[in-house]
């Protein structure tokens with residue numbers, strides 16, 4: 001997923017991808033309003049091959065059952081969850097640059113999962129696992145309370161039209177759920193290039209029990225590498241907003 005395509009997909013009504021055998025539709029039956037649209041995007045043969053080869057090794061199937069995170073990564077290390085990793089370039093880069101942490105990437109879009117599987121394999125990345133499922137259900141059902149050192153939500157679908165705002169991932173209930181899953185001092189880091197969503201995020205987070213680490217929007221933290229689309233957008237005068245809140249206790 002690129003900034004260039006970020007604007008294209010979200011305004012469609014949900015379409016379940018008929019050609020996604022790894023994504024059974026019943027997995028999504030519990031929630032009525034979702035933050036994603038399963039696009040008709042085709043998986044390339046390479047993405048399909050990497051997904052088929054790698055997911056049995058580094059994929060964690062969705063289950064309505066609390067996950068033992070240390071067992072899933074084979075070690076005790078800080079655990080950071082990323083929601084909606086798109087094509088996974090940023091995720092792979094962060095994991096490679098921070099071998100001291102473990103990363104759990106969540107995405108519903110099959111081609112993106114295949115793309116990240118390729119980056120994990122070719123980059124020899126060992127501290128990254130993937131769950132291909134609705135992240136809200138993963139958080140709710142699988143993540144132990146107080147277990148996460150951080151949660152990343154980078155460039156979530158902005159859902160630009162007011163009648164679609166209810167689909168935005170960042171909502172009071174979602175933030176309360178994230179807070180439960182964070183450890184004390186754990187952080188929620190959101191980034192967006194859509195100003196209205198940036199203001200929305202700041203408002204929702206400011207009304208939550210999390211505390212702001214900055215005075216309003218935050219400078220881009222060093223752990224989030226800028227994407228090439230972001231650099232191009234910044235050169236064209238477009239904005240990007242980072243928002244970093246922390247659990248106090």
Ligand SMILES: C[S@@+](CC[C@H](N)C(=O)[O-])C[C@H]1O[C@@H](n2cnc3c(N)ncnc32)[C@H](O)[C@@H]1O
Nearest residue numbers: 001035036084085086107108134135154155157
């Ligand atoms: C606009 S893209 C951004 C991707 C990437 N973070 C980036 O910066 O390029 C948003 C992604 O979030 C995914 N997504 C949205 N809601 C989700 C959810 N509830 N669970 C898992 N993935 C979700 C979408 O499938 C999409 O790939």
